[in-house]
Amino acid sequence: MMGVLNSSRKVMKDFIEKSYSMGQLHGEMKKINDPRRQNLIETVHLTKAEENKIDTLFTANYGKKIKYDWHRLYQSFTGKFDENYFPEYLFSSVLEPKLNPMDYRYVLDDKLLLPLFCVGVEHVRTPRTYYSVCDGICFDEEKNIVDLKSDNFNGGGVTEAIIKSVQDTSSGVGVEKIKGAESIKNNLQEKAKKKGTYIVQECIAQNEQLAVLYAGAVNTFRVITYLWNGEVFHVPLALRIGQGGSYLDNAHAGGMFIGVNDLGELNDEGFTEFGKRYKEHPDTHAVFKGYKLSFVPELIKTAKKLHLNAPQLGIISWDLTVDQNGEFVLIEANTRGQGIWISQMAHGCGPFGKNTEDILRYVASK
Numbered sequence: 001m002m003g004v005l006n007s008s009r010k011v012m013k014d015f016i017e018k019s020y021s022m023g024q025l026h027g028e029m030k031k032i033n034d035p036r037r038q039n040l041i042e043t044v045h046l047t048k049a050e051e052n053k054i055d056t057l058f059t060a061n062y063g064k065k066i067k068y069d070w071h072r073l074y075q076s077f078t079g080k081f082d083e084n085y086f087p088e089y090l091f092s093s094v095l096e097p098k099l100n101p102m103d104y105r106y107v108l109d110d111k112l113l114l115p116l117f118c119v120g121v122e123h124v125r126t127p128r129t130y131y132s133v134c135d136g137i138c139f140d141e142e143k144n145i146v147d148l149k150s151d152n153f154n155g156g157g158v159t160e161a162i163i164k165s166v167q168d169t170s171s172g173v174g175v176e177k178i179k180g181a182e183s184i185k186n187n188l189q190e191k192a193k194k195k196g197t198y199i200v201q202e203c204i205a206q207n208e209q210l211a212v213l214y215a216g217a218v219n220t221f222r223v224i225t226y227l228w229n230g231e232v233f234h235v236p237l238a239l240r241i242g243q244g245g246s247y248l249d250n251a252h253a254g255g256m257f258i259g260v261n262d263l264g265e266l267n268d269e270g271f272t273e274f275g276k277r278y279k280e281h282p283d284t285h286a287v288f289k290g291y292k293l294s295f296v297p298e299l300i301k302t303a304k305k306l307h308l309n310a311p312q313l314g315i316i317s318w319d320l321t322v323d324q325n326g327e328f329v330l331i332e333a334n335t336r337g338q339g340i341w342i343s344q345m346a347h348g349c350g351p352f353g354k355n356t357e358d359i360l361r362y363v364a365s366k
Contacts, residue, residue: 028089061360084350099314155181217242259346264296
């Protein structure tokens with residue numbers, strides 16, 4: 001009997017995984033056909049020699065040719081050709097699900113569990129969480145149950161905070177900045193009426209080196225680490241920067257992004273998601289070329305150490321910043337629906353470097 005049940009569970013699990021991959025594939029095909037992306041793609045015309053390089057790489061390692069749309073899209077930002085560009089649909093629908101088992105990627109995507117990644121890693125913390133609300137139960141940071149209906153509850157003296165769901169907040173969706181103790185109390189009461197889990201966290205005061213670029217948002221690094229052949233590697237870094245008075249830095253939310261090398265030096269140009277480019281920040285007029293963030297080498301080392309607290313996951317996208325005291329702050333650990341596009345657009349090179357051929361063979365394997 002147990003054998004039958006186990007077999008049935010495996011079949012159902014496989015079906016869920018396939019449906020997840022199909023959903024990811026459908027989403028990426030919809031994105032690439034967006035007229036705004038198609039307009040960018042049309043600006044790039046590959047030479048026959050460049051097409052041959054792409055064909056050779058993918059047929060030799062993936063087993064077949066691919067459409068050039070993603071290569072052309074990535075190249076439209078920096079103008080740099082690289083056969084090692086990794087198509088978003090292959091990453092989202094095949095590589096990420098293979099590297100990150102379902103049992104782990106859903107659980108470890110929960111922001112309430114974020115502190116677990118920081119265990120044993122120095123000089124990194126998560127945002128202070130003042131309150132959590134889970135299916136109507138509210139508790140404070142010391143795990144005391146809070147009666148939100150009590151007249152005595154005044155928000156604990158918190159006057160400004162970020163409120164968000166513990167999952168599915170990509171691109172800043174569902175992230176709210178609340179000011180005033182009464183507003184925080186009212187928001188918590190509203191969240192308590194809903195199913196799901198929400199957290200109330202501190203508004204981080206960022207490091208001066210980041211604030212010079214734009215002080216209206218907490219500017220964050222997207223650091224992608226992956227485990228391969230017994231080592232922890234990282235994808236070239238991208239820094240997301242807010243603009244226009246917004247408190248969000250996400251590219252999908254109107255922010256910009258720029259490549260940062262391993263020494264902390266910014267690239268010459270930053271971009272928006274649909275190809276608007278800047279040599280300086282439009283609000284602060286901070287010039288990108290020659291600007292250096294001294295803490296980046298240590299940030300990369302820290303991200304790699306964070307990954308070893310969850311070696312069950314093959315690839316993780318970390319959203320990290322640096323606070324006013326120089327301490328790293330882990331905002332999110334993205335374990336599903338991560339995306340690999342931002343680094344490629346920012347740097348004009350593939351994300352996996354010398355591991356590209358190996359990874360393509362892995363993607364092609366059953």
